[in-house]
Amino acid sequence: MPIGVMLSDILASLFKKPVTEKYPYVRELVPERLRGELFWDPTKCTGCQLCVKDCPADALELIVLDKVNKRFVLRYNADKCIYCGQCVMNCRFKCLNMSNEQWELASTSREPFLVNYGRDEDVQFLLDRAAKAGSEGPCEKP
Amino acid sequence: MEAKVVPQKFIVPIGPQHPALKEPGHFEFTVEGEVITGATVRLGYVHRGIEKSTEDRNWVQNLYLLERICGICSHIHATAYVLGVEALAEVTAPPRAQAIRTLVCELERIHSHMLWLGVAAHEGGFDTLFMYSWRDRETVMDLLEGLSGNRVNYSVNVLGGVKIDVDEKQAASIRKGIDFLKERTTYYMKVVTTDETFLGRTRDVGTMSYDQADALAAVGPTARASGIPRDVRSDAPYAAYPQFPINVITAKGGDLAARFVVRINELFESYRLIHEILDKLPVGELTTRVPRRIPENEVISRVEAPRGELFYYLKSNGSEKPERIKVRTPSICNWATVMNFAVGLKLADMPMILAGIDPCFSCSDRTVVINRTNQSQVWSWEDLRQYGIKYYR
Amino acid sequence: MDITESLQTAQDLLNQWTSGMSTPDISRLDVTLAPKDLKPAVRILQKAHWGYLSAITGLDHPPLPVLPDDKQLAKEGTVEMLYHFCEGAAILTLRVSVPYSRPVIPSICEILPYASLYEREGIEMFGVTFRGTPNTEHFVLPEDWPNGVYPLRKSFTGFNKPAQSPTNPGLKSA
């Protein structure tokens, strides 16, 4: 009648280091394929909207300022994003990628979760337009 | 609470909030002393209305919605769905994609069974086994994270293939992890089959004979522990299972101990299969094109989730969105077995028996559309959203 | 038993009640039945040990919108219940269709007790009455769900106005 079969294991643990990870004091390496925050490269985008169409969480919005001159701003709602990577998959021009460095995204305010990607002047133009329209800020949908 | 106790009918409620259940479900056990004389179940505390929501999203978006039915067996839901959609669109994913899907399925099964081993041990008050099995489960979680980039909701599948590839480095780390797990699993097998105190809690507890399991249409490891060789992976092989056949694991006992044995033996089977897939991984493309509009048809897709047979019914109407998606999860099938076997058992065994079928509440609850707040108003999704926005401002 | 053999057996068993039959793919057989024939059909399957009931799927077929210049009479909406039986790789589907005006299907719980959960779901989601089902309590919907609202029917698109619920007025001020 064997009892206490785990005896050897628990005795061994007595002299082992606990396996508990001491995050955030000690950070483990994250895998290369980790899907963190989304980044967008405005130079390659053609404005096909495929990323927006298939986003399961409606986290993406492509604002077309000038279709001919390829002036786009990608509005990315990081708080809605479910980090599935479908947009990256959909993009035929490889202008989207998910970072494996930016993944500690928690924040106490809402501002960091709304990201406008694009050329600086385009983003500024958009913000100015929003300010002129008298709305509360970039949080409002146009 | 009423200020009196009716002695002849003493009901012990378990849930919706209860330390034994990490997920919300409500059970009422009528007890006499320690012996149970009646049992009822009420689910629906985490209904999210997924079946209805699918009708509002396109075929690609639904993949991620359905993947989130269950956090533990997310990949298998996505697999059932993509196999169904591919059948509707009359395309077949390339062999390499199918093999990688199968590989992730098996890794997920390992993680689910290890998780179950820990939970079941914890329900029996054996916290040491719980801690150890979850510690070792981290190995497979890390493998999945390294492979897909995420610990849960791997999003490996896309319509028509998979997103990720397995290179030699990945394969080597998987082989290494699996070999470590194999050694640990051998040890856990020894613990659950020989430790007298643990066997005292599992042997002849919640026994379900072959005929009973058959009559109640049990699925998955619950059925296989009663000797029913029911496994979709071998009955109706899908994905890469035709090329990589499995041996169906069964046990005779039908009690809790048998369910432990079946699940642990399935772990060994998964290890074997993973090695085999890695050795003979077909070369080729990872994806194939799937049209955005799916022709009108209906299809049934069955896969073997870690908990048992997962059943998808998909109906398309020729548009970008599905007409109807029905999901029947294995937990639903197995509830009947628990409720039928509770009577006559001891209250102390109940948490373990509940855990014994490996219930998944988020799997069982998935169809309600609208949430109810404590204000007792019926709120629409939009109202809730507005409320949430107001609340956080 | 291989797939075709299983399906042939099922077809033979059900022949007398069948009002329509199709094989959408190699492993499936769809059999259309009248509601009154459902119980004997399920009983004969159970007696012959043909598989197990894997799921009951509900399908809503709403009435097609009638255009003003269309002379055709509006067709009544129907609810179709699909009883999926699985045996190995073979899937047999019994299709039972009932009109909105009289959505009554006999319950199969006395033959297959475990069908209760699926039937309760059908009651709540599609408003089908299963005559003789042992338990009609809410299984997945909240207790104070309004009567006559069936979420999986196509006509249901959500509640727009927050309805007052009589059950718990005390918390309203919260």
Added chain:
Amino acid sequence: MNLTIPPLIALLFFPGGIFLLGSGLLYEYVDRKLVAQFQNRIGPRWFQPLADILKLLAKEEVTPEGVNPQLFVALPVVALAAALTAALYVPMFGFQATFTFRGDLVVTLYLLSMMTLCIGLAGANSIDRFSIIGATRTLTQLFSYEAPFLLALLGPAIVASTWQIGDINQYAMTHTWLIVTQPIGFIVAVIGLMGKLELPPFDAPEAETEIVSGALTEYSGRGLALFRIGKDVELVIGLTLVVAFYLGGLGNPWVFLLKTLVLLLITAGLQSLFARLRIDQTVGMWWRIGALVALVQLLAVIIGLFIGRIF
């Protein structure tokens, strides 16, 4: 080295009172840390038990409906008081017991049982279903381990032919360790202690996966804090008794610390080694095995003494 201390100081500060409470928390910490280490976890930080208690004391105490309020308030106080009183008759930390008289062993054992009795009553006082089931289990368990535990402590008392804890301690210090001469008694005493403290695997009365927190489900704030301190104090006293009787007595504070910690290591190991026993298994085990072997041990001791006296 056996020191004496003025009674009032002994009662309030050392070795009773404040100091005892502090060491109770310390021992709880050591216990939790050891179990964590056995399970390959980190475990709590050193002030965690104290922080728990302070948090509980700062919280509102909810008196549930349907209980007798006086009893509800009084039971934790009585439980803690009984545990603290029991400490006065035990040679704590290597110092001589504050009070001592012939037969104080029996009184101590009864005072230690008060704690369990109070928990049982607290559960039965409530109308909560988990509490009532917990109370039934607590009291059932009380009746099962009490007799073997008593018998196990009786063995040393018989060989020392005294009912005074201090004298037994003296005897143990001057003779071969009783763990060698009465090994069965030692095992029964340790396991009995674990049953008394409702440590795993004997935690069926407060099995969280079945009945939430057993008899104490309805307790919150001050009441729960007092019960918990009481349990910690009882842990110290129980360890002290077993060490004094079986592990060669308690000479001075260092010996006391060392020996009790070794015993704690053993109990922590046992806690992490087994699955929780069902209440029927607990009772069965105690009466079928525990009581029997304790009785055999006792008989052996008596016969041994008898033979020893003849020759």
